[in-house]
Amino acid sequence: MIKLLAYLVLIFALILVFQLIRIYQLSAELKGNHVGKANDKDNRSQGRVMIIFVLAFFASLIWLLFDAKGKMLPPAASDVGVTSDNVFMFNWVIIFIVFFATTFLLFYFPFRYKKQKDSKAFFYPHNDKLELIWTVVPSIALAVIVIYGLSLWSKMTGPPDPKAMVVQVYAKQFDFTARYAGADNVLGKSDYKLIDDGANNIMGMDSTDPNSWDDIIVRGELHIPVNTPILFKCNARDVMHGVFFPHFRDQINCVPGITTEIHFIPTITTDSMRMIQHDTAFDYILLCNRVCGSGHYNMSMKVVVDSPDEFKKWMAKQHPLFSHLYDMHHKQAVTTAMK
Amino acid sequence: METHAHTATHDMDHQAGHTHHHEHPKLSFIEKYVFSMDHKTISKQFLFTAMFMALVAAILSTLFRLQLGWPGHSFPVLHYFLGDRWAKGGVLDPNMYLGLVTIHGTIMVFFLLTGGLSGTFANLLIPLQVGARDMASPMLNMLSYWFFFIASLIMFISLYLETGPASAGWTIYPPLSALPQAIPGSGAGMTLWLVSISLFVVSSLLGGLNYIVTVLNLRTKGMKMTRLPLTIWALLITAVLGVLSFPVLFGAAILLIFDRSFGTSFYLSDIYIGGQALSQTGGSPILFEHLFWFLGHPEVYIVIMPAFGIISEIMSVNARKPIFGYRAMIGSMLAIAFLAFIVWGHHMFVSGMNPFLGSVFVFTTLLIAIPSAIKAFNYITTLWKGNIHFNPQMLFVIGAVSTFISGGLTGIILADSALDVAVHGTYFVVAHFHIVMGLSAVLAMFGGVYHWFPKMFGRFMNKKLGYWHFWLTFVCAYGVFLPMHFIGLAGVPRRYFNNDLYPAFDKLQHLNVIISVFAIVGVLSQVIFFVNFFYSMFKGPKSEQNPWNSNTLEWTTPIVPEHGNWPGELPVVHRWAYDYSKPGKDVDFIPQTVPMEEGEMDEGEHV
Ligand code: HEM
Numbered sequence A: 001m002i003k004l005l006a007y008l009v010l011i012f013a014l015i016l017v018f019q020l021i022r023i024y025q026l027s028a029e030l031k032g033n034h035v036g037k038a039n040d041k042d043n044r045s046q047g048r049v050m051i052i053f054v055l056a057f058f059a060s061l062i063w064l065l066f067d068a069k070g071k072m073l074p075p076a077a078s079d080v081g082v083t084s085d086n087v088f089m090f091n092w093v094i095i096f097i098v099f100f101a102t103t104f105l106l107f108y109f110p111f112r113y114k115k116q117k118d119s120k121a122f123f124y125p126h127n128d129k130l131e132l133i134w135t136v137v138p139s140i141a142l143a144v145i146v147i148y149g150l151s152l153w154s155k156m157t158g159p160p161d162p163k164a165m166v167v168q169v170y171a172k173q174f175d176f177t178a179r180y181a182g183a184d185n186v187l188g189k190s191d192y193k194l195i196d197d198g199a200n201n202i203m204g205m206d207s208t209d210p211n212s213w214d215d216i217i218v219r220g221e222l223h224i225p226v227n228t229p230i231l232f233k234c235n236a237r238d239v240m241h242g243v244f245f246p247h248f249r250d251q252i253n254c255v256p257g258i259t260t261e262i263h264f265i266p267t268i269t270t271d272s273m274r275m276i277q278h279d280t281a282f283d284y285i286l287l288c289n290r291v292c293g294s295g296h297y298n299m300s301m302k303v304v305v306d307s308p309d310e311f312k313k314w315m316a317k318q319h320p321l322f323s324h325l326y327d328m329h330h331k332q333a334v335t336t337a338m339k
Numbered sequence B: 001m002e003t004h005a006h007t008a009t010h011d012m013d014h015q016a017g018h019t020h021h022h023e024h025p026k027l028s029f030i031e032k033y034v035f036s037m038d039h040k041t042i043s044k045q046f047l048f049t050a051m052f053m054a055l056v057a058a059i060l061s062t063l064f065r066l067q068l069g070w071p072g073h074s075f076p077v078l079h080y081f082l083g084d085r086w087a088k089g090g091v092l093d094p095n096m097y098l099g100l101v102t103i104h105g106t107i108m109v110f111f112l113l114t115g116g117l118s119g120t121f122a123n124l125l126i127p128l129q130v131g132a133r134d135m136a137s138p139m140l141n142m143l144s145y146w147f148f149f150i151a152s153l154i155m156f157i158s159l160y161l162e163t164g165p166a167s168a169g170w171t172i173y174p175p176l177s178a179l180p181q182a183i184p185g186s187g188a189g190m191t192l193w194l195v196s197i198s199l200f201v202v203s204s205l206l207g208g209l210n211y212i213v214t215v216l217n218l219r220t221k222g223m224k225m226t227r228l229p230l231t232i233w234a235l236l237i238t239a240v241l242g243v244l245s246f247p248v249l250f251g252a253a254i255l256l257i258f259d260r261s262f263g264t265s266f267y268l269s270d271i272y273i274g275g276q277a278l279s280q281t282g283g284s285p286i287l288f289e290h291l292f293w294f295l296g297h298p299e300v301y302i303v304i305m306p307a308f309g310i311i312s313e314i315m316s317v318n319a320r321k322p323i324f325g326y327r328a329m330i331g332s333m334l335a336i337a338f339l340a341f342i343v344w345g346h347h348m349f350v351s352g353m354n355p356f357l358g359s360v361f362v363f364t365t366l367l368i369a370i371p372s373a374i375k376a377f378n379y380i381t382t383l384w385k386g387n388i389h390f391n392p393q394m395l396f397v398i399g400a401v402s403t404f405i406s407g408g409l410t411g412i413i414l415a416d417s418a419l420d421v422a423v424h425g426t427y428f429v430v431a432h433f434h435i436v437m438g439l440s441a442v443l444a445m446f447g448g449v450y451h452w453f454p455k456m457f458g459r460f461m462n463k464k465l466g467y468w469h470f471w472l473t474f475v476c477a478y479g480v481f482l483p484m485h486f487i488g489l490a491g492v493p494r495r496y497f498n499n500d501l502y503p504a505f506d507k508l509q510h511l512n513v514i515i516s517v518f519a520i521v522g523v524l525s526q527v528i529f530f531v532n533f534f535y536s537m538f539k540g541p542k543s544e545q546n547p548w549n550s551n552t553l554e555w556t557t558p559i560v561p562e563h564g565n566w567p568g569e570l571p572v573v574h575r576w577a578y579d580y581s582k583p584g585k586d587v588d589f590i591p592q593t594v595p596m597e598e599g600e601m602d603e604g605e606h607v
């Protein structure tokens, strides 16, 4: 009943609006005004609104810039991130100059050259010199941007430090698991057919590969030592996921069937960043950044950048999944040596 | 080429003239309005269908904006639209959130801005502006619409499925889109999505081939390529892009259908899901990304090119000035069209693709920024020293240039692979592409509707309502997408149901509220447009022969042209389309049909 009433009200409102437009149209026509075509009065008022708009537009952008203070990401916490922030700033300067200049002209010209009584347009079909200028100047600017950007890109994606610490990031619906390569710094083989969640063998590590015996599986928190090159090897179990480290300005997808890699050197420990940010609750985070299902928005892992000492202490508390094999092998080795 | 075109034109002229003037068969209602082969009717059918689909997509967006602005709140309107299944107690379900986002994106990109934009304006303008009686193949043209209609219908129906619509994002990356175990929307919803898009591709190819042939072969006498209005150049290049790239999407979809239904492993490898190891090995999801974006990037230009055409035409007419740099405009569109095929990898910097390949895509992507910049500068110069008539369509196209500039500039950041890895997949990208593609194309499309409404329906739209519609839409559009950049720069990923997992994101909630309010007001302001549209269709003031004093041929037909467009002979063209305010003339426009005076120069011909 209420629904019916609502629909009726809606229909009457529509009819009312139509009638109002009709009355407006008739009265305008009586006064000799055209309801469809702009006249000088419209040109004046709309020209004015153009100027008001562009000023308000710039003002709100500036307000947003001020408002953003303290809400954006903190300064980059990795070697590549620091350069990334510089390249960003360089691009932003160019972008803002071009944006303000062109946008202002775009709204100012219509205001300045609005049609008024007896005004005329200037017949100006082309000017090859002008067009050449605004082909060449942006080309040069873009060339500089490309060179600056690609030099960082080659550092980011170039070969990692040969001594980089290897960490696997393994993604599945809807969490991340880390695997540290252990003393040998080599990740053992794994196979998706060996996955056994019950036995905590989340990534299907292959116990017949001795390299896996010292590999350490960690859930919940990803610890990395500061000022140490880290090579992340990323994998996914079910669908694509994304490894996104906003504070380190880097990311890569996790793709089932393929191993992808990123590497960087964390430069600020969690504790130092807490001081810089004046925020004792601050933590780095790893986010899933490739839509992966209903729990996508909850898929993340806390990242802790430790000092080398803290990291060693933390690591000493972790146990390899196949530690029994490791120990067995070790004992055998010791007994053989004794013999 | 020229002579060939002319004989073809004359044949057509003769044929059409024959059936038309001597027999004039009476068409039944169905033939005239439903299964019509008249390009003008088909154009309106595309427009109405697209308007309906856009309305659906817009409502979907307000639904998920409610969740993002006020996460976890209960809204009766959510329950009204989604029921107990997807919004129990008025709180949105996370699976449905992804479903809404996916279908919103799909409809807006494919059904509104590809099918709707090209379908409406290519059909309306190509025959009318090149001086043809209809499309080269009216029959294929009709089929193109009906494939589009069925595709739209299937996409719409998929919203009502028990397991929900496709939910893997409009880019439907497998394995998520391939495995119903991974997300319910990848069941029947994804099947309907794939069927719908496949039909959509058929529609787009039928339409595109027709547009190309018509422009190349059915130009009237004197309509050289260098005299074509930029609308036609734009629509022609768009059609070429579509014909070359849509088959690749079709291929990608077919392979996905095989992976989903027939156990192949094109995209699947080493997957363990639902406690089970799947047998597929050797496939690569990255292959899908390559195939998808090989269409996907040209697709964004398929969306923006017709907008360029409409902007050029409307801006020139309302500034009473030739478009600045006609040749450069054509040249830059051709350059963009070529480059559009070699930049797709910029969507894949984080996919795991070879980083050297990434560098190549950085280079080509920044190359494409050059012709884009030229266009923006040329538009601004067209306004300089113009005699600007603020008809509503002029406001819309100025707005479209503004959004193209704002969005294009952030593209420079995304094109820089080293910077992209910091913002890829965040709201920064969402802001970029909505502004540069969504807003520019939507604003231009609105402009086109206001401008050609008198040709479509023989009546004017109300300008005052037009002004309100423009300013509300434009302000709300920036109100939504300007703050969104900042959310992205703070690191918030897109496609998150809420941002609870990271406390630092709480500091941005006020921006999310602002965005949602603007989004809702923006969608509501479209009521003004709909009221104006339907009122004016029936009751608006009657149009005139040439309401905007334009030069192009569509205004030489009767006010409401019958089938065949010109009752007598086809018009003959003597000059380019942009002789506005030519010095030494008493009127500020010279239609293309007016012969050259002795010693007069054709500006389109300059070298
Ligand atoms: C100056 C010109 C432009 C440049 C340099 C540029 C660059 C880029 C780049 C690099 C991306 C990928 C970002 C990412 O996913 O991380 C992107 C995304 C996108 N761009 Fe642009 N763009 C430009 C203009 C355009 C235009 C004209 C359109 C549409 C007409 C457009 C539509 C899109 C869309 C739809 C996406 C996002 C697709 C998605 O991931 O869902 N862009 N742009």
Ligand SMILES: [Cu+2]
Pocket (backbone or CB within 6 Å): A171, A172, A173, A174, A240, A241, A242, A288, A289, A290, A291, A292, A296, A299
């Ligand atoms: Cu995920």
Ligand SMILES: [Cu+2]
Pocket (backbone or CB within 6 Å): B296, B297, B300, B343, B344, B346, B347
């Ligand atoms: Cu692209």
